[in-house]
Amino acid sequence: MSFRLDQHGAVFSTRPRGRQLRQAALSDHAHGQELHISFEGVQSISYSFADEFLGPLMLSSDRVVLEDVAPQLHRIIKSTLQRRNIRIADSDLFAVTA
Amino acid sequence: MILDAQALRFAVPTFLLRLRAFVEWHQNRGHSVQVLAPTNAAVATYMARMGIANGLSKGSFVGLPDISNPGDSDVLIPITQLREFQEVDELGERVFQLFLGHCDNDVSVFASAMHMAVSELCANSVEHGTNPCGCYVAAQRYERPHRRTVLSLGDLGVGIPAHMRKQFDHLKGDRTALREALKEGVTATGKDERGIGFTSVAEEAMNSQMRYATLDIHSGKAQLKQIVAPEGISAVTTSDAPNKFGTWLTFEIGPSPSV
Numbered sequence: 001m002s003f004r005l006d007q008h009g010a011v012f013s014t015r016p017r018g019r020q021l022r023q024a025a026l027s028d029h030a031h032g033q034e035l036h037i038s039f040e041g042v043q044s045i046s047y048s049f050a051d052e053f054l055g056p057l058m059l060s061s062d063r064v065v066l067e068d069v070a071p072q073l074h075r076i077i078k079s080t081l082q083r084r085n086i087r088i089a090d091s092d093l094f095a096v097t098a
Numbered sequence: 099m100i101l102d103a104q105a106l107r108f109a110v111p112t113f114l115l116r117l118r119a120f121v122e123w124h125q126n127r128g129h130s131v132q133v134l135a136p137t138n139a140a141v142a143t144y145m146a147r148m149g150i151a152n153g154l155s156k157g158s159f160v161g162l163p164d165i166s167n168p169g170d171s172d173v174l175i176p177i178t179q180l181r182e183f184q185e186v187d188e189l190g191e192r193v194f195q196l197f198l199g200h201c202d203n204d205v206s207v208f209a210s211a212m213h214m215a216v217s218e219l220c221a222n223s224v225e226h227g228t229n230p231c232g233c234y235v236a237a238q239r240y241e242r243p244h245r246r247t248v249l250s251l252g253d254l255g256v257g258i259p260a261h262m263r264k265q266f267d268h269l270k271g272d273r274t275a276l277r278e279a280l281k282e283g284v285t286a287t288g289k290d291e292r293g294i295g296f297t298s299v300a301e302e303a304m305n306s307q308m309r310y311a312t313l314d315i316h317s318g319k320a321q322l323k324q325i326v327a328p329e330g331i332s333a334v335t336t337s338d339a340p341n342k343f344g345t346w347l348t349f350e351i352g353p354s355p356s357v
Contacts (some may be wrong), residue, residue, distance in 0.1 A: 010194075011191040011195075014187050014217065015182075015183075044213045046214055048221060051294065055291060084291060
């Protein structure tokens, strides 16, 4: 299943927005399947948004793949996951589709 | 109540935010408040460009010029009130596009740093400010004495020291409480994943390719100043200050050192 963030905006700021979009991403997700999240077209995210959106997803048992993450977002996501002590190799987490 | 500001010759955004908050707080309680605008035309025009009277009843500010078309202004965000997280998200989107347009040589990391500051600081203010007036925010660019962009915001909530003491009652002094609040992972929310807001702002400032950034916080009876350089946080100093109702922050970022 693939969830496109750019269908909801290009800039994401707050924890409530992260929670809302995490629930949206999970709404059509079948448990046991990989969840692909496309960051194509996303320009900026805050650490709080990233933590709220991705943190709980990464702690779930299903594999999450983040696609087409821009370099400046890549750094924020890595830092956010490190703060949560979530350690996933870049090759397992990030993918480029283009 | 009449506030006579006619002799005012200089004003910074944080002062204007506090003045606006003061007027609105009293008017919300049914008090009659009127501000006599500065006779200095430049200051009065600046206050009008900052939108200090926008949304208030007519006559709240007497003597302000009518600015119907500010043109190419140094005011990037006029005084704006945020009460809901959704408004922070909307401002974040607007601010990022705005600052993207101000980036030299397509340095989008600057826009990211400003977006991070708006997101984290305004969301903190909306969440912890817990006041019907919400959070007040404004941003301005300066060319002199050196180029910089200044984001100012504040709220009339309980203030950071009092908020911190709800969770950490050993933090007796306001300076100590303020310094503690800036540490990564320290939060009065009781949630382990929280407490990353201030450090996120500093981290993005470090990565912004700007030469310096400062975060200045006034809350309770303390003032804290954090200086961020590309190599890291270079200083955090605190001092005693006159008691402030709420929390008031100024975030500055620019290519030239401020000190």
